[in-house]
Amino acid sequence: MKGLVYIIDQTDFEILKLLGENSRIQWKELGQKIHMTGQAVGNRIRRLEDLGIIEQYTIAISRIKLGQIVTAFVTLFVTTANHQEFMDFFQEEEGISEVHRVSGEGCYLLKTHFASNEELDNFLGRLLKYGNYRVNLSIGKLK
Numbered sequence: 650m651k652g653l654v655y656i657i658d659q660t661d662f663e664i665l666k667l668l669g670e671n672s673r674i675q676w677k678e679l680g681q682k683i684h685m686t687g688q689a690v691g692n693r694i695r696r697l698e699d700l701g702i703i704e705q706y707t708i709a710i711s712r713i714k715l716g717q718i719v720t721a722f723v724t725l726f727v728t729t730a731n732h733q734e735f736m737d738f739f740q741e742e743e744g745i746s747e748v749h750r751v752s753g754e755g756c757y758l759l760k761t762h763f764a765s766n767e768e769l770d771n772f773l774g775r776l777l778k779y780g781n782y783r784v785n786l787s788i789g790k791l792k
Contacts, residue, residue, distance in 0.1 A: 661702075672707065719786070723773070725757040725780055754783075755783070
């Protein structure tokens with residue numbers, strides 16, 4: 650399909666929405682929800698995969714049930730010229746679930762999860778090696 654441009658339609662968007670809610674849904678069940686056969690749904694899903702629109706299937710983790718009750722968004726203002734050193738750091742740091750390079754204020758936005766404020770504080774101490782930071786604690790996840 651290289652070189653071809655394919656515009657996805659409303660049915661494709663509906664399939665993506667339902668897969669986003671439950672990536673383990675059976676094609677037949679998905680087809681019933683959007684009034685298609687399971688085989689037709691499977692063909693569309695394979696095409697979306699081939700086009701690179703569906704990159705992977707993932708799971709949602711209950712951080713609270715894992716004991717990670719503190720979720721903090723950390724904006725990092727890197728003060729070192731060696732960004733690679735920070736990149737090596739965040740690959741090894743288990744408390745970090747997401748890292749985004751951002752425009753505007755700061756250089757990176759980190760989504761972190763910890764069992765306690767003390768663990769967060771220890772992490773922030775290690776993070777100081779790479780720059781200053783601003784922390785926003787999550788009060789609750791809405792979506």
